[in-house]
Amino acid sequence: xxxxxxxxxxxxxxxxxxxxxxxxNLARNLASREGNTVAVYNRSRAKTxxxxxxxxxxxxxxxFSYEExxxxxxxxxxxxIMVKAGGPTDAVIDSLLEVFEPxxxxxxxxxxxxxxxxxxxxxxxxxxxNFVGMGVSGGEEGALLGPSLMPGGSDESxxxxxxxxxxxxxxxxGEPCVTHVGHDGAGHFVKMVHNGIEYxxxxxxxxxxxxxxRGTGKSPAEIAEVxxxxxxxxxxxxxxxxxxxxxxxxxxxxGKPLVDVILDQAGAKGTGAWTVQTALSLGVPxxxxxxxxxxxxxxxxxxxxxxxxxxxxxxxxxxxxxADAFIEQVRLALYASKIVAYSQGFDEIRAGAAExxxxxxxxxxxxxxxxxxxxxxxxLNRITDAYVETPDLSVLLTAPFFVxxxxxxxxxxxxxxxxxxxxxIPAPAFSSSLAYxxxxxxxxxxxxxxxxxxxFFGAHTYKxxxxxxxxxxxxxxxxxxxxxxxxx
Ligand SMILES: NC(=O)c1ccc[n+]([C@@H]2O[C@H](COP(=O)([O-])OP(=O)(O)OC[C@H]3O[C@@H](n4cnc5c(N)ncnc54)[C@H](OP(=O)(O)O)[C@@H]3O)[C@@H](O)[C@H]2O)c1
Numbered sequence: 001x002x003x004x005x006x007x008x009x010x011x012x013x014x015x016x017x018x019x020x021x022x023x024x025n026l027a028r029n030l031a032s033r034e035g036n037t038v039a040v041y042n043r044s045r046a047k048t049x050x051x052x053x054x055x056x057x058x059x060x061x062x063x064f065s066y067e068e069x070x071x072x073x074x075x076x077x078x079x080x081i082m083v084k085a086g087g088p089t090d091a092v093i094d095s096l097l098e099v100f101e102p103x104x105x106x107x108x109x110x111x112x113x114x115x116x117x118x119x120x121x122x123x124x125x126x127x128x129x130n131f132v133g134m135g136v137s138g139g140e141e142g143a144l145l146g147p148s149l150m151p152g153g154s155d156e157s158x159x160x161x162x163x164x165x166x167x168x169x170x171x172x173x174g175e176p177c178v179t180h181v182g183h184d185g186a187g188h189f190v191k192m193v194h195n196g197i198e199y200x201x202x203x204x205x206x207x208x209x210x211x212x213x214r215g216t217g218k219s220p221a222e223i224a225e226v227x228x229x230x231x232x233x234x235x236x237x238x239x240x241x242x243x244x245x246x247x248x249x250x251x252x253x254x255g256k257p258l259v260d261v262i263l264d265q266a267g268a269k270g271t272g273a274w275t276v277q278t279a280l281s282l283g284v285p286x287x288x289x290x291x292x293x294x295x296x297x298x299x300x301x302x303x304x305x306x307x308x309x310x311x312x313x314x315x316x317x318x319x320x321x322x323a324d325a326f327i328e329q330v331r332l333a334l335y336a337s338k339i340v341a342y343s344q345g346f347d348e349i350r351a352g353a354a355e356x357x358x359x360x361x362x363x364x365x366x367x368x369x370x371x372x373x374x375x376x377x378x379x380l381n382r383i384t385d386a387y388v389e390t391p392d393l394s395v396l397l398t399a400p401f402f403v404x405x406x407x408x409x410x411x412x413x414x415x416x417x418x419x420x421x422x423x424x425i426p427a428p429a430f431s432s433s434l435a436y437x438x439x440x441x442x443x444x445x446x447x448x449x450x451x452x453x454x455x456f457f458g459a460h461t462y463k464x465x466x467x468x469x470x471x472x473x474x475x476x477x478x479x480x481x482x483x484x485x486x487x488x
Contacts (some may be wrong), residue, residue, distance in 0.1 A: 471483060
């Protein structure tokens with residue numbers, strides 16, 4: 001093996017391009033698995049030198065040009081790109097296409113927008129090279145120790161990639177957290193929705209914390225214990241676990257709880273917004289994810305918050321009569337709202353699969369999210385069970401296990417939402433989830449009135465409950481009803 005002066009021909013069975021934190025951790029993970037030899041390349045040489053020097057145990061095959069990189073790989077060549085999403089990904093693909101041959105495989109593990117992946121897959125396929133868009137979840141630690149992997153792409157690529165990806169993925173209950181999600185952009189689509197659900201889950205936890213803090217006067221450290229306790233029960237999940245850690249943390253400089261010195265303006269890298277934008281195009285109501293995304297936006301407008309501070313609100317402060325009972329109500333409200341968020345996310349995946357022609361096994365998606373990723377949670381097993389029992393289940397939250405949860409939780413959920421509205425504590429994800437739940441349950445919705453209004457001002461027509469056909473009322477004439485062409 002050579003290091004830099006020349007190149008070891010065909011020495012590696014897999015390569016990584018882009019050696020920032022994600023790429024270098026994924027390369028180390030690959031190298032640590034039996035049978036893998038990993039070629040590494042980065043646009044600027046320093047990162048390659050540093051990685052190779054710091055991890056001699058990995059036996060990396062460094063390359064300093066795309067030609068060297070291609071020469072160092074066994075055929076069919078397989079390269080995972082971990083660079084900035086967008087233009088940089090296109091630049092790397094173009095460079096690889098100059099040195100790769102038909103049958104080789106390019107995997108984009110960055111956070112690409114799924115429509116970019118569909119476009120890239122189509123363009124790359126024309127060259128005979130396979131292109132796989134792959135969602136990678138779990139952040140830096142996941143990349144190093146075992147991520148949840150959501151590859152799309154062709155069946156042919158999966159034959160080569162499957163064993164490699166299985167070897168590096170997280171393992172949950174004995175199963176690697178990777179599956180061939182579907183063709184072209186399916187993997188990045190599912191990763192996008194994963195991130196949307198993550199936004200909702202985080203917002204719901206934040207609302208639970210806020211209600212408990214303001215309703216019971218408990219300190220962040222005390223609330224950390226509440227979350228630690230919740231993590232031993234049905235809410236057990238990575239996000240609940242790290243919430244306890246964050247709330248327990250004391251600021252070294254001021255001695256205050258860290259959460260009290262962190263600026264209350266939440267950032268976002270855009271995948272929540274993609275999830276919501278896509279859901280709007282598909283006509284799927286992901287209201288919990290949308291509220292979570294908008295809540296981050298609201299928090300990040302300090303000027304608007306400043307001039308709005310004196311708007312009238314309820315006069316009295318809020319103290320729960322029975323702190324323990326209130327905390328239990330909040331726990332149940334959190335669980336119920338969380339089920340709604342996941343149910344909405346799975347709806348979006350099903351709608352995306354129908355729109356783009358992907359055959360996605362929803363139960364398997366829940367299964368590969370049980371390990372390695374940010375939304376890993378005990379109750380994902382119940383989602384897998386629900387889809388195994390009823391593969392064409394059209395509303396996840398109607399599965400018997402979840403109906404049992406709602407039976408237990410709904411009174412508390414309503415109480416918490418009503419209390420938050422009454423005392424003026426914003427709980428947008430709790431309340432919109434409940435409204436969605438009641439919307440689904442409703443025997444009649446006021447959509448009938450909306451259809452009447454649409455017909456009044458735009459002759460958009462309506463259907464009747466008592467006979468087939470499409471109708472229009474002659475609103476500006478004698479208001480009689482006529483049969484009409486469907487102009488929905
Ligand atoms: N961070 C996470 O938790 C996480 C989780 C899942 C997925 N991802 C995704 O994984 C990818 C990598 O993330 P990251 O945080 O490790 O790195 P990053 O900061 O997103 O990207 C830095 C890497 O991109 C390379 N790069 C930038 N422009 C380039 C260009 N025009 N041509 C070639 N290479 C270029 C850089 O090379 P130089 O060193 O030469 O500048 C460097 O290797 C991203 O798509 C990210 O969205 C990140």
